[in-house]
Every structure is written in structure tokens, then in C-alpha cells.
Amino acid sequence: MSVLEIKDLHVSVETDQGTKQILRGVDLTIKEGEIHAIMGPNGSGKSTLAYTIAGHPKYKVDSGSILLDGEEVTTMTVDQRARAGLFLAMQYPVEIPGVTVTNFLRTAKTAIDGEAPAIRTWIKDVRESMARLRMDKSFAERNVNEGFSGGEKKRNEILQLELLKPKFAILDETDSGLDVDALKIVSEGVNRAKENTGLGLLLITHYTRILRYITPDFVHVFVDGRIAEQGGPELADRLEDEGYDRFLTESNVG
Amino acid sequence: MPTEEQHGIKEHSDGRFGFVPVQTRSGRFKSFNVADFAPVTGREAVWKLSPVAKFTDLTAGELDGSVYPVESTPAADITVGWVDRDDSRIGTAGAPEERAAANAWSSFDQALAITVGGEEAKEITVTRAHLGSAPRGAHTIIEAKPFSQAVVILENIGDARLTENVEIILGESANLTVVTLQEWNAGAVHLANHFASIGRDARLKHIVVSLGGSIVRVNPSVRLAGPGSDTELLGLYFADAGQHLEQQVYVNHDAPNSRSRVTYKGALQGTGARTVWIGDVLIGRTAAGTDSYEQNRNLVLTEGTRADSIPNLEIETGDIKGAGHASATGRFDDEQLFYLQSRGITEDEARRLVVRGFLSEIVQQIGSKPLEDRLQAAIEAELRGTEEK
Numbered sequence: 267m268s269v270l271e272i273k274d275l276h277v278s279v280e281t282d283q284g285t286k287q288i289l290r291g292v293d294l295t296i297k298e299g300e301i302h303a304i305m306g307p308n309g310s311g312k313s314t315l316a317y318t319i320a321g322h323p324k325y326k327v328d329s330g331s332i333l334l335d336g337e338e339v340t341t342m343t344v345d346q347r348a349r350a351g352l353f354l355a356m357q358y359p360v361e362i363p364g365v366t367v368t369n370f371l372r373t374a375k376t377a378i379d380g381e382a383p384a385i386r387t388w389i390k391d392v393r394e395s396m397a398r399l400r401m402d403k404s405f406a407e408r409n410v411n412e413g414f415s416g417g418e419k420k421r422n423e424i425l426q427l428e429l430l431k432p433k434f435a436i437l438d439e440t441d442s443g444l445d446v447d448a449l450k451i452v453s454e455g456v457n458r459a460k461e462n463t464g465l466g467l468l469l470i471t472h473y474t475r476i477l478r479y480i481t482p483d484f485v486h487v488f489v490d491g492r493i494a495e496q497g498g499p500e501l502a503d504r505l506e507d508e509g510y511d512r513f514l515t516e517s518n519v520g
Numbered sequence: 521m522p523t524e525e526q527h528g529i530k531e532h533s534d535g536r537f538g539f540v541p542v543q544t545r546s547g548r549f550k551s552f553n554v555a556d557f558a559p560v561t562g563r564e565a566v567w568k569l570s571p572v573a574k575f576t577d578l579t580a581g582e583l584d585g586s587v588y589p590v591e592s593t594p595a596a597d598i599t600v601g602w603v604d605r606d607d608s609r610i611g612t613a614g615a616p617e618e619r620a621a622a623n624a625w626s627s628f629d630q631a632l633a634i635t636v637g638g639e640e641a642k643e644i645t646v647t648r649a650h651l652g653s654a655p656r657g658a659h660t661i662i663e664a665k666p667f668s669q670a671v672v673i674l675e676n677i678g679d680a681r682l683t684e685n686v687e688i689i690l691g692e693s694a695n696l697t698v699v700t701l702q703e704w705n706a707g708a709v710h711l712a713n714h715f716a717s718i719g720r721d722a723r724l725k726h727i728v729v730s731l732g733g734s735i736v737r738v739n740p741s742v743r744l745a746g747p748g749s750d751t752e753l754l755g756l757y758f759a760d761a762g763q764h765l766e767q768q769v770y771v772n773h774d775a776p777n778s779r780s781r782v783t784y785k786g787a788l789q790g791t792g793a794r795t796v797w798i799g800d801v802l803i804g805r806t807a808a809g810t811d812s813y814e815q816n817r818n819l820v821l822t823e824g825t826r827a828d829s830i831p832n833l834e835i836e837t838g839d840i841k842g843a844g845h846a847s848a849t850g851r852f853d854d855e856q857l858f859y860l861q862s863r864g865i866t867e868d869e870a871r872r873l874v875v876r877g878f879l880s881e882i883v884q885q886i887g888s889k890p891l892e893d894r895l896q897a898a899i900e901a902e903l904r905g906t907e908e909k
Contacts, residue, residue, distance in 0.1 A: 364876075364877035370873070377866070378863070492797075
């Protein structure tokens with residue numbers, strides 16, 4: 267069984283005002299098939315955690331480690347991490363000029379699997395996944411994310427999640443900017459991917475809304491760069507009622 | 521050859537204080553004689569984006585106009601040979617609008633003539649590989665007889681310090697593709713003006729591919745002279761560190777129901793990589809029913825590059841089907857790289873993926889499979905070459 271372990275992770279970024287410490291000792295273990303929700307106020311470091319796991323060059327790991335089945339991830343390049351089985355669904359996916367969705371998906375699939383997918387089944391897989399995500403066929407020939415609406419970009423992220431079949435996926439605020447219909451479609455896609463591959467999920471969100479459609483096994487509250495409290499799905503309900511004030515007054519004000 | 525007096529243009533040439541700026545593209549001063557042009561300062565509209573100080577030998581110096589070695593592949597119904605200056609075709613497709621072109625015109629001993637006959641489709645590659653590094657002027661004629669069709673590939677490799685004029689003459693209903701391929705050695709300087717005149721219902725596809733050389737400037741001017749004439753002007757360029765690649769495209773719709781499409785795409789990579797694209801389209805009073813569109817796209821791969829992109833559209837008649845232009849210069853940046861890498865794609869592969877995707881739109885339209893394959897390989901080599909630097 268695969269496991270992703272984050273141990274005493276400290277992360278900083280360089281800003282115009284100098285080095286800023288963002289993560290201050292994060293401990294988190296996710297096993298295959300588990301869904302963990304990370305919730306927290308803006309600026310608490312949720313997205314930093316997501317991008318650090320994926321290996322974005324902006325974030326510097328000062329200490330601690332990230333282990334995927336015992337292998338140290340922090341020394342891997344971004345593409346090595348993806349090939350090892352990590353996936354980040356981004357909050358703001360960028361446009362890639364000149365590269366069609368079809369070409370991009372095939373190239374990524376080939377890179378992840380180490381060999382080109384069998385053409386006939388691959389085309390069928392892509393077509394079916396797109397249909398389930400209510401993506402029009404014309405998307406396949408458009409350049410990646412170019413001219414996509416916010417909802418279309420998120421669906422394109424989940425399309426990749428379904429097709430690339432990672433061991434662990436981090437969804438960074440995938441729910442933001444989605445109307446309720448799009449949120450349902452995207453959530454169904456995530457649930458389907460989990461059913462099919464048994465992947466582990468780290469769901470990063472500011473709101474509890476997406477948790478109506480994707481039920482977490484664990485909820486962690488992120489405040490000031492570390493986990494302030496954890497529990498089961500009931501913790502999300504409590505946050506829905508009370509908001510984050512309770513945590514902010516304890517540690518983050520002033 | 522007509523004189524400047526016959527053209528009625530002598531008065532414009534002296535640069536006196538009464539100088540009136542040219543209002544329309546077709547009104548620019550033209551002359552076959554280099555002495556009619558003032559010395560190049562770099563402030564002229566046609567030179568202001570070019571590093572003119574680096575090729576004064578071509579604009580002001582004496583040029584070697586002798587014949588040079590040419591190799592060509594065998595093709596039925598196509599002749600390749602040298603013709604004298606009094607060949608009746610010379611001067612029929614256009615006239616120089618700047619000093620380097622006029623210098624070449626004044627200097628060449630004989631013109632290289634590529635004459636396409638017959639009605640069957642065929643392909644020829646004409647290679648120049650031994651031009652040497654002394655300043656040289658040259659003249660080429662490509663004539664497609666009525667109803668003929670062919671793909672003519674002009675391959676330019678080796679060293680060069682060359683200024684030249686290429687006249688492309690299409691008879692009625694001819695269907696000609698001209699590909700000019702610049703894969704010069706690193707230090708080469710090449711200034712070219714292509715003048716095309718397209719007859720009734722004829723079709724010219726003209727493709728400029730500039731990859732190698734220090735300064736490469738290929739300026740195609742196309743006159744849609746006959747009713748129903750059609751042109752597709754394509755360009756592909758990849759500028760590395762320190763390279764200057766320029767193209768000034770001019771489409772003159774001078775007959776009814778003519779059609780033009782201009783698509784130039786370029787990539788820039790490395791400090792000092794510089795590209796210039798100017799696209800002038802003139803739809804004249806006689807050109808009712810014109811259908812025209814021009815676009816330029818640039819992909820910037822690294823810091824320290826500069827891409828100029830200037831579309832100009834001049835319309836003298838309201839009775840047209842369409843006229844449009846577009847220009848966009850986009851960056852391949854660290855966030856795009858991160859996105860592709862986060863899907864398992866290596867950095868090298870990511871860069872290749874983006875550039876290949878971007879430029880393949882042009883490559884795929886060349887219409888010669890061996891050349892398309894070769895260009896894909898050349899683009900890959902460009903990418904590898906700059907990674908190693």
C-alpha cells in the first residue's frame with residue numbers, strides 16, 4: 267500500500283521584503299485510498315504545501331521531508347515527482363501556447379508510463395473521460411487552457427487526473443470559482459478517479475462546499491503554517507458553522 | 521530597363537527639405553540604380569529596425585556580381601541557367617525600394633533563371649553553398665509559365681555576405697510554391713528582396729524559413745496583378761542568441777477578386793535574439809472583392825530577446841470581402857514549464873513540445889514531405905543547440 271508522509275516540513279519563500287517562512291513544521295500522513303481535507307484561512311500556507319509537494323521552484327524546503335513510499339521527494343525534480351505518482355490539480359492552470367490538449371495528454375501519459383499508450387484504447391479513454399466531464403469534443407484540438415473559462419480549466423485538470431492515474435493527487439482549491447453544476451461534475455470526476463485507481467487525495471479548500479460532494483476521511487485545519495487541529499468529517503461541519511475565528515484568535519492575530 | 525525618369529520618380533530621390541512623406545505603400549521611391557538612393561543612415565522606414573552598421577559593405581560598397589556555383593536536382597520541364605541582363609523578364613516583377621537591393625541590381629553580371637514549364641506537378645531544389653564571405657550581389661528569376669505547377673526550393677547554406685533580388689513571375693493559372701530556406705553558417709549576412717507578380721487565376725505559395733546566419737533579412741513583395749490571383753505567404757524563423765532575423769512582407773492587391781493570406785511565426789531564444797516582422801497589405805482601388813488576412817505570432821522562450829511585429833493595412837476600396845490582421849507575441853515562461861513538468865514531462869521535452877507545436881502550423885503547409893521532415897529536424901537541432909550554450 268502506498269503512503270505519502272510529510273514530516274516536520276519547514277518551507278520559506280523569497281519575497282521583496284526578504285525571506286518569509288510559511289510552513290512551520292507540518293506533519294501529515296496520507297495512505298492510498300484516503301481522502302484528507304486541508305482547510306484554513308487565506309494565507310495559512312495551504313497552497314504552499316501543495317506547491318512544495320509538487321516541487322515548484324519558488325518554495326524552498328528548509329528542513330523536514332516528504333516521503334513517497336519511503337523515497338525522499340524533496341530532492342526530485344518536478345517531472346520526477348510526477349512520474350513517481352504525484353499529481354497537483356492547480357488552482358490557476360496556465361495556458362500553453364501551441365500545444366493542443368490531445369498532444370499534451372499523450373505526451374504526459376507517455377512520460378508518466380515510460381511508453382506511449384496503445385492508440386486505440388487511449389483515444390477511447392480520452393473521449394470517454396471528456397464526455398463524463400461534459401467537455402465538448404472540440405477541446406481536444408484547442409491549445410491547453412487557452413481561452414478556457416475557469417470551469418473549463420478545472421475540468422481539464424480533473425481530466426488529467428483521471429487519465430494519468432497518479433498514486434496521490436493534491437487538489438488546490440479546485441472548487442474555487444465553480445458554480446454548483448460545475449462543482450458537481452468536477453467532484454464526480456474526482457470520486458470516479460478514486461474508485462477506479464484507489465488513489466489518495468489531499469483536498470485543499472477554503473470552503474466546506476466541495477466536501478458535500480467529496481467526503482473526507484480526515485479534516486486538518488491549517489493555521490499559520492502548521493496543522494492546528496485535526497478530526498473527522500464532523501470537523502468540517504463545525505468549521506462551516508463557526509468559521510476560522512476560533513483559530514485566528516488563538517495564534518494568528520497581531 | 522525603364523529609367524527613373526520614365527517612372528516619374530526622380531524628384532523624390534534627393535531628400536531635399538520639401539520632402540513629402542510617402543502616404544501609401546505603393547508610392548515608395550523605387551529605382552534600379554544604386555546611385556539614386558542616399559547613403560543608408562538607419563533612420564529610413566525600411567532600415568530602422570535593422571543593424572545597418574553591420575553591413576555597410578552591402579549597402580554602400582562594391583559588390584562581386586559574378587556567377588557562382590549552383591546545384592540543382594533534376595526535374596522535368598524546369599530549366600536552371602544563367603541569362604544576360606537584357607533578358608526580357610528582368611525588371612518585370614518589381615523594383616528596388618532600398619539601397620542594398622539597388623546595389624545588387626546595379627552589380628549582377630548575369631541572372632540565375634529558373635524556368636518552370638509543363639503542366640505536371642514537380643519539385644526542384646536549387647542549392648547555393650559556395651557564395652564565400654566577400655560581399656556579393658545577385659539576381660534570380662523564377663518564372664512559372666501559364667498553367668505550369670511546381671515546388672521550387674531555394675536552399676542557402678555555407679558562408680555569405682549577400683544582397684540580392686529574386687523576381688518571381690507567375691503566368692495565368694500557374695501554381696507555384698517557392699520555399700526559400702536560410703540555413704547559412706553562423707556569421708552569414710543575407711539581405712534579400714523577393715518581388716512576385718501573379719497573373720490571372722494563378723497561385724503563389726511563398727515560404728520563408730530562416731534558421732541560420734548572423735543577419736538574415738528576406739523581404740517578399742507580392743503584387744496580385746491578375747483577377748482571381750491568390751497568394752499564401754508563410755514564414756518560419758528561429759532566432760538564437762545574437763541573431764537578427766527580419767522579414768518585411770508586402771502584399772499589393774492590384775486586381776479584382778484576389779486573395780492573400782500571410783502567416784509568419786517565429787521563436788526567439790537566447791540573449792540578443794532579435795526578430796522583425798513588418799506586414800504591409802495594400803488593397804488598391806481596382807481590387808474589389810479582395811479577401812485578405814495577415815498575422816504574425818512570436819514565441820519568446822528566454823529573457824533578453826526582442827521581437828518587433830508591425831502589421832499595416834491600407835484599404836483604398838470599400839468593396840472587399842474581408843481584410844484583417846493579427847499580431848501576438850507570447851512567452852514560454854517558468855509557470856508553463858512547471859505545469860508541463862508537473863505532468864511528468866522533462867524540461868527539454870517541454871520546451872520541444874511547445875516550440876514544435878507552435879511552428880508546426882507553418883511546417884505542415886510546405887507541401888514537400890522530405891522538406892517538412894528535414895525542417896522538423898532542423899528545429900529540434902536549434903533547440904538542442906541553444907540548450908548546449
